[in-house]
Amino acid sequence: xxxNRSQFKKQLQDGLNTVFGxxxxxxxxxxRDILDVETSVxxxxxxxxxxxxxxxxxxxxxxxxxxxxxxxxxxARYVHDTIALAFAITEExxxxxxxxxLGGKFAKSLARSFQHTKNVKGANILNNxxxxxxxxxxxxxxxxxxxPLWIGGTLSNTFTTQADLAESSLEDALIQISQFVDDRNxxxxxQATKLIVHPFNQFNADRLLNSVLRPGTADNDLNSMRNxxxxxxxxxxxxxxxxxxxxxxxxxxxxxxxxxxRKAMQRGMEGDxxxxxxxxxGRERYSNxxxxxxxxxxxxxxx
Numbered sequence: 238x239x240x241n242r243s244q245f246k247k248q249l250q251d252g253l254n255t256v257f258g259x260x261x262x263x264x265x266x267x268x269r270d271i272l273d274v275e276t277s278v279x280x281x282x283x284x285x286x287x288x289x290x291x292x293x294x295x296x297x298x299x300x301x302x303x304x305x306x307x308x309x310x311x312x313a314r315y316v317h318d319t320i321a322l323a324f325a326i327t328e329e330x331x332x333x334x335x336x337x338x339l340g341g342k343f344a345k346s347l348a349r350s351f352q353h354t355k356n357v358k359g360a361n362i363l364n365n366x367x368x369x370x371x372x373x374x375x376x377x378x379x380x381x382x383x384x385p386l387w388i389g390g391t392l393s394n395t396f397t398t399q400a401d402l403a404e405s406s407l408e409d410a411l412i413q414i415s416q417f418v419d420d421r422n423x424x425x426x427x428q429a430t431k432l433i434v435h436p437f438n439q440f441n442a443d444r445l446l447n448s449v450l451r452p453g454t455a456d457n458d459l460n461s462m463r464n465x466x467x468x469x470x471x472x473x474x475x476x477x478x479x480x481x482x483x484x485x486x487x488x489x490x491x492x493x494x495x496x497x498x499r500k501a502m503q504r505g506m507e508g509d510x511x512x513x514x515x516x517x518x519g520r521e522r523y524s525n526x527x528x529x530x531x532x533x534x535x536x537x538x539x540x
Contacts, residue, residue: 268359286310328513360477431470437481482538493532
C-alpha cells in the first residue's frame, strides 16, 4: 500500500515549526570491524580446509625417506541472503507536502534501514558465537574449547572458565592466541589485532589498551600490552552486541570471519503510469560467516 495524504495531514498545512524523527546520525558500518569483505559471483561460496604435512622426521643413514600425506578437511558454506525493502507514495502526497520532498526523506530512511540490518547481521556472527545451534564447518560454534583438529585432539579459542574483561584475562587471551596450532598440530604465528566490546566495556577497554602504566594499580609498572604494540587496531565499540559482558578479539588469521558481497546495493525509483504513485526500492545480496575459527577469540564474561 502506498503512503498517502491521510498519513501526513499536518504536513499539508502551513504553520508547523519543524518535522522531526527521520534525521539522526547513523552508527558507522560497525560490521566492518568484525568481517573481512570478499566478492562472490555464485549462488553460494564454499571454503574447504586443506591440511598440510606434518613435522619433518629424522632419516637414518641409508634408510628410505618417510612419506606423509595431506588431505581435504571440512567445508564452510556461505549462502547469500537477499535483503530488500521498498516504499511507495501517492503523487498527491508528493505534490501537496509543504515540508520538503517526502520521497527524499524516506529514501534516507531506507538507506538507514539497510545499514542497520547489515550491522545487526554482522554482529550476530559474534552474538551467536557460543550457540551450538549455529555451527561452522567443523560442527562447532565459532567459540568453543574443543574445535577438532584433523590429526586428532582439539584447539580452543575461548576460555574454559569465562572471564570478564580485565588486564589478566586479556593477557591470558593474547597468550592463548599465540599458542594456536594448525590441523597438524604445528604452531602458527598469529596475534590479535583488535578488541571488540559492547558499550558497557568501552571505558574499561580504553584504560586497558591506552594507559601508559598498568591500569587500576598503584604500581609504577608499564602497560606491557601497550608497550609491546599488542592489538595494533586498538578497540572498537559495537552497539549491536547483545551481551554487555562478552568481549571479542579479532586476529590476523587468513580466511577467518567473512562477508561475501554477491550483489552490491541497488537503488531504484519509478512512477506507476496508472496511479502516479512513486515507488522506491533497495536491494542487495550478501552472506556473513566464518571459515577459520582462529580468526577470533572471545569470552562471554561472568555475567
